[in-house]
Amino acid sequence: MDTTTCLKSLLLAVQQYRDGRTAQQAAQLQKQVEEVWGLKCEQLLTSGSALTSECVSMLVELTADPHTEPSLKSSIISLLAQLASDDSTRELLHSSYNLTSTLAAVVHCYSSTPGEPLVLQCLQVLQKLTYNTRVFQSTSCIHQLLEFLMDSVQSHSDDIILPCLGLMANLCRDNPSVQNHIKSLDNVKPFYRTLINFLAHNSLTVVVFTLSVLASLTLNEKVGEKLFDAKNIHQTFQLVFNIIVNGDGTLTRKYAVDLLVDLLKNPKIAEHLTRYQHFSACVTQVLGLLHSKDADSAAKVLELVLAMCCVSGLRSQLCDVVFRPAAPKLRAAGRRQGGGLEGGARTECGLALVQWLTSPVEGAEACSLQVLRLLNKLLEESLAAEILSECTLSFVEMLLPVLLGLLNALDPAEGEAVLRKHCQRVTHVTNLLLNILHKDLTVSLTLSPLCSEESCSNSSVTLHPPQCEDDLSQVCADALLKTLELMSKLRQQVKDMETSFYRMLQDQRIVTPLSLALTSHHREHVQTALALLLEATPLPDFPSLILGESIAAHNAYRHREAELSVKRLAVQEVPPPRVNSSMDSSNSSRTVSSLAEKIQSGLELQEQTKDSHVSDIIDVYEQKLAAFESKESRLQDLLEAKALALSQADRLIAQYRLQRAQAEAETRKLASLLKDAERRREDLQGKLSCQVLEVERSKADMGELLQHNSRLQRDSEEHQALKGAYNALLNRFNETERLLKELQTAHVLLTKQSDTLKKTHDALQLQHHRTTSVLQEREEEIKDLISEIQKRNDNIAGLRVNLQAEEEKVKEKETERRNLEETLDMLRKELNKTEQARKDASIKASSLELQKSQLESKLKLKEEELNKHSAMIAMIHSLSSGKMKSDVNLSL
Numbered sequence: 001m002d003t004t005t006c007l008k009s010l011l012l013a014v015q016q017y018r019d020g021r022t023a024q025q026a027a028q029l030q031k032q033v034e035e036v037w038g039l040k041c042e043q044l045l046t047s048g049s050a051l052t053s054e055c056v057s058m059l060v061e062l063t064a065d066p067h068t069e070p071s072l073k074s075s076i077i078s079l080l081a082q083l084a085s086d087d088s089t090r091e092l093l094h095s096s097y098n099l100t101s102t103l104a105a106v107v108h109c110y111s112s113t114p115g116e117p118l119v120l121q122c123l124q125v126l127q128k129l130t131y132n133t134r135v136f137q138s139t140s141c142i143h144q145l146l147e148f149l150m151d152s153v154q155s156h157s158d159d160i161i162l163p164c165l166g167l168m169a170n171l172c173r174d175n176p177s178v179q180n181h182i183k184s185l186d187n188v189k190p191f192y193r194t195l196i197n198f199l200a201h202n203s204l205t206v207v208v209f210t211l212s213v214l215a216s217l218t219l220n221e222k223v224g225e226k227l228f229d230a231k232n233i234h235q236t237f238q239l240v241f242n243i244i245v246n247g248d249g250t251l252t253r254k255y256a257v258d259l260l261v262d263l264l265k266n267p268k269i270a271e272h273l274t275r276y277q278h279f280s281a282c283v284t285q286v287l288g289l290l291h292s293k294d295a296d297s298a299a300k301v302l303e304l305v306l307a308m309c310c311v312s313g314l315r316s317q318l319c320d321v322v323f324r325p326a327a328p329k330l331r332a333a334g335r336r337q338g339g340g341l342e343g344g345a346r347t348e349c350g351l352a353l354v355q356w357l358t359s360p361v362e363g364a365e366a367c368s369l370q371v372l373r374l375l376n377k378l379l380e381e382s383l384a385a386e387i388l389s390e391c392t393l394s395f396v397e398m399l400l401p402v403l404l405g406l407l408n409a410l411d412p413a414e415g416e417a418v419l420r421k422h423c424q425r426v427t428h429v430t431n432l433l434l435n436i437l438h439k440d441l442t443v444s445l446t447l448s449p450l451c452s453e454e455s456c457s458n459s460s461v462t463l464h465p466p467q468c469e470d471d472l473s474q475v476c477a478d479a480l481l482k483t484l485e486l487m488s489k490l491r492q493q494v495k496d497m498e499t500s501f502y503r504m505l506q507d508q509r510i511v512t513p514l515s516l517a518l519t520s521h522h523r524e525h526v527q528t529a530l531a532l533l534l535e536a537t538p539l540p541d542f543p544s545l546i547l548g549e550s551i552a553a554h555n556a557y558r559h560r561e562a563e564l565s566v567k568r569l570a571v572q573e574v575p576p577p578r579v580n581s582s583m584d585s586s587n588s589s590r591t592v593s594s595l596a597e598k599i600q601s602g603l604e605l606q607e608q609t610k611d612s613h614v615s616d617i618i619d620v621y622e623q624k625l626a627a628f629e630s631k632e633s634r635l636q637d638l639l640e641a642k643a644l645a646l647s648q649a650d651r652l653i654a655q656y657r658l659q660r661a662q663a664e665a666e667t668r669k670l671a672s673l674l675k676d677a678e679r680r681r682e683d684l685q686g687k688l689s690c691q692v693l694e695v696e697r698s699k700a701d702m703g704e705l706l707q708h709n710s711r712l713q714r715d716s717e718e719h720q721a722l723k724g725a726y727n728a729l730l731n732r733f734n735e736t737e738r739l740l741k742e743l744q745t746a747h748v749l750l751t752k753q754s755d756t757l758k759k760t761h762d763a764l765q766l767q768h769h770r771t772t773s774v775l776q777e778r779e780e781e782i783k784d785l786i787s788e789i790q791k792r793n794d795n796i797a798g799l800r801v802n803l804q805a806e807e808e809k810v811k812e813k814e815t816e817r818r819n820l821e822e823t824l825d826m827l828r829k830e831l832n833k834t835e836q837a838r839k840d841a842s843i844k845a846s847s848l849e850l851q852k853s854q855l856e857s858k859l860k861l862k863e864e865e866l867n868k869h870s871a872m873i874a875m876i877h878s879l880s881s882g883k884m885k886s887d888v889n890l891s892l
Helices: 003-020 023-039 050-064 070-083 087-095 099-109 117-129 142-154 158-172 176-183 188-198 204-218 222-227 233-246 250-264 267-274 279-291 295-309 312-322 328-337 343-347 349-358 364-383 390-405 416-437 440-462 470-490 497-505 508-518 523-536 544-567 569-573 585-601 614-812 821-857 863-891
Strands: none
Touching: 003 023, 003 050, 023 070, 050 070, 050 099, 070 087, 070 099, 070 117, 087 099, 087 117, 099 117, 099 142, 117 158, 142 158, 142 176, 142 188, 158 176, 158 204, 158 250, 176 188, 176 204, 188 204, 204 222, 204 233, 204 250, 233 250, 233 267, 233 279, 250 267, 250 295, 267 312, 279 295, 279 312, 279 349, 295 312, 295 364, 312 349, 312 364, 349 364, 349 390, 364 390, 364 416, 390 416, 416 470, 470 497, 470 508, 470 523, 497 523, 508 523, 508 544, 544 614, 614 821, 614 863, 821 863
16 A cells, blocks of 8 residues: 555544544554554655645644543554654654644643653653754643653652653753753752762663753753862763763763763863863774764764864864874775775774765765864864874875765756755865865875866756755855865866866856855855956956846845745744645645635535634645745746846847957958067067076076075974974973972961961960069069168178177276176177177178079079078078177176
8 A cells, every 4th residue: 555545544534533533433543553654654744745744733633632542642653753753854743743742741641640651652752852952941831841850850760760861851952941940940959969869870871861951951050060070070071982982872872972062062161171181082982983884873973073173172182083194004095995995994083084975874975064074174273284294194195086086977867855965065075175275285186186077076066056946056056156166276277177167157057156155144155256256257258247137136035035024923923733834835736725615615614613723724825825926026036037148148149240250350460460470589589598598597596596495494404303392391391380389289388387386476475475574573572682681781780880899898898707707708609609600691691692693694583592592581680689689698
């Protein structure tokens, strides 16, 4: 059974089920869905069929209907998931059929039973559908879906965690509206804690999904700064690179690449990656994945490397990895075979990239364009250096045969899709060749094989632009202008290139590409077109008038489109119905006519209660009719331009006839001029001898130039030596900088110690002040003691005077004492003892003077010594008091 018959049967079964909803009709519909699913028509949606669009719209409506059986919903969702085979069909299902909001509504309907198989199936299809697709938080049921995802992730149910995390990663990536909504929820902090706990999960896929969600939500917040700080980021790099190389599958590798691409958008993280010590080894392993025949994995790897090229600090390291020299056998094989490199070349990153340029793997066209963009950026970085490395020259020598093989002529009968891919490839290849030609050393490698290839490729490109649609015309125009720019670059070096270049500039088919480029919003296209226009304007047959008319037609079309876009705003505010917006004009016209027939026959009035989208459909068709009118007006402008071109051709024929008559007259003039030229030749023969002498002088000048060149060579060697010395000084500078950091840390420690010692010094100084005050008090006490001792000495002197007076009295009364001789003898003895005590007191007084001087020299005196002095003074007092008593006795 063919596809059309299956779709008609499916449409009939859907209509019957919607009318009756019996078990038999549900079984019949499920059978028809399974038959269509068995056809495996992945490209069914992109065909633009009205039957397909109506079938898909009804299936989506049945999925959104809560009364549809879960088993039937599951079969319909499986069929829709099969239709979403590539990015274009996924975008179509999301934007034109609102499948995302429909599946979100199904999940919300069964959210009370998260273990339902239908919920898991919807989550898996939503993860596939929302990948690289922005879903706004204002979309229907998206708020409920986000809350369900957060609750499911925190429920720790292993079956549902994986699809929920993957869908959350898709919804949060590059989507500020969804991110802000999640951050505004109350349970966001427990959700963050759950995600951080998932980083230790044993599944690499769960870890990648978790890191992707955390990067989207917290990268510019405090939580993200802690997660992706300088201490953890190198471990994160190592983890992501390991997942990319040794991941659980293509899905895990895809999300790991997206995570690293998102991280590289942060300048701090990109700066950390430039300092990552294992970067070259990791990139080598990642590029090793290109040896596989999986186009999806290769496309993600190339996307990652292209994102790394946007970081200026990584391009030079990528050049070292990609342009690493191959083994001699591999290099020779590369020169002989060009793009067909196999066998031992599997270990070389550059050869792996070149293999994808001509790979026969299905879906390799996108990889080929990515490789060309990557090589363009890397060669631009490498060729910008002052000294071109031998590795880069060898790689360019190996790459040129492959690039020239991509410029082969195209058969016009192969269709517009093949033409589009060919023109895109030609644009990138010529851009890469122009980049290579910027370096003088690579021009000689490019010129020799380019002579024969260039003219072949140009003819295939220039045949098509006037007959193609808008977007294809733009692609062909870009390829043609890049080719002409390359021819302009090489016209002086390649034989017959200048003639072909000027012939193409005078071809009327150049008008469309030039007008598209001159009215483009891309600066590079306008500059290229202006440069070619400056070359073409002086040419006699350049169609400048047709070019002006074409530019005016393009400007008028754009002005009319701008006016119509204002009128379409009211229609665009209404949600688009579930119809295919990519239908062609014939299908749209048939649908409009069928709608008119329904309205005339009255069927529309009967189905008014069932179909609530008729007004929306009418608005959309009115919009399409307006678009058709604008296209018709543009075609009218193009027809007028063609009419002007025909009139220009008539004028050119008349000019040609006039020029022919002028040429015959000029021929006769040239015959007369020939005779004059013969006479001038004889004169020039004499001048030629003078020129020979000048040539000899030029040879002498050439010798001097060669000597100057040798001097420059010596200067170059000295420059290399100075460069080596500079590198040595740079190493010493790095070592000195490291020592400086160590000394700075030591300085900080010493500063802390100095502060501690200063505090201790202040405490000791305070204690010193206290001790000084105590010492001053002690000195005052000593002064008091000295004054008291002086008084005691004065008293002793007075006692001595009294003693002498008493001795005189004793001599006078010697006669009186004769009777008391015994008593007198005893008194003399006592006097001798007193005299001895007085001497002892004098000795002790001198010792006290000595001790006083010792006390002045010593600041700290013991209280025991003071007590001894006090005891001595007390004894002196006792002796003096004893003497006084003896004097009294004598008087008596």
